[in-house]
Every structure is written in structure tokens, then in C-alpha cells.
Amino acid sequence: MLDRDTIVGPLQTSVQRRLDDLARSVDLADREQAADLAAREIPLLVEALRATLATHAPDARGHCPVCRSRTSRLLFRRRGRTPCRAYLAAQLSLGPAIEDVVRPRAKHLRRRRTASLSPLG
Known part of the structure; x- marks a missing residue:
């Protein structure tokens, strides 16, 4: 049986390295290269985020x-x-x-209990 750290550690490192490479590439690119990079990478990032959020449905x-x-x-x-x-x-x-995103919840209107003047209660 594989240890969780033997799988998770390299996976986390790989994802972090990929994100660092993307951030560095954007910093070093001129406008045209940045536009090409964005056109290529943004759809991949959107799909990755959607896949992550789908597991949290x-x-x-x-x-x-x-x-x-x-x-x-x-x-x-x-x-x-x-x-x-x-x-x-x-x-x-x-x-x-x-x-x-978050709408305030409507407060429930509670009727105040008032002292009854009736002898029945």
C-alpha cells in the first residue's frame, strides 16, 4: 500500500511548480506573448478550478x-x-x-407574547 505522502508530496510540488512557471512567464513576456499565453493557459486554469469545485458540490x-x-x-x-x-x-x-454573492436572510417575524387579560389563559 502506498503512503499518502509519496503520492501527495510530488503532486503538490508539481502543481505549485506549474503555477510558479506560469506566473514567471507572464512577468517576463511582452504584450503579444502574454496574450498568447493567456489564450492558451486561462482555459486550462478555468477547467482545473471547475474540476476542483465539482468535487466540492x-x-x-x-x-x-x-x-x-x-x-x-x-x-x-x-x-x-x-x-x-x-x-x-x-x-x-x-x-x-x-x-x-450572499444575500441576507430575512428575519422571521415573531409575534410577541403579551400577557393575556382573559381568565382562560
């Missing part, structure tokens, strides 16, 4: 199956309303303000 209750902690699954604990880490990181990196 929420279940029927709106919870991310990847970000859920193991203890909450095993102990059936009620989870708080926290966003999926992958979607949160993507949203923060891509830019628009969080107010554009």
Missing part, C-alpha cells in the same frame, strides 16, 4: 462532502453554517464582494 442539505469534518460525520453532530473552503477561496481570489 454540496449535497442535498447544502453541505460540502469534502470539507465536512470526519468527526461530524461519525458523531452526527449538527454543523454550523460555514461555507465550503474551496468555494470560499475561489470567491475571495476571483474578486467580487461577498455581499454580491
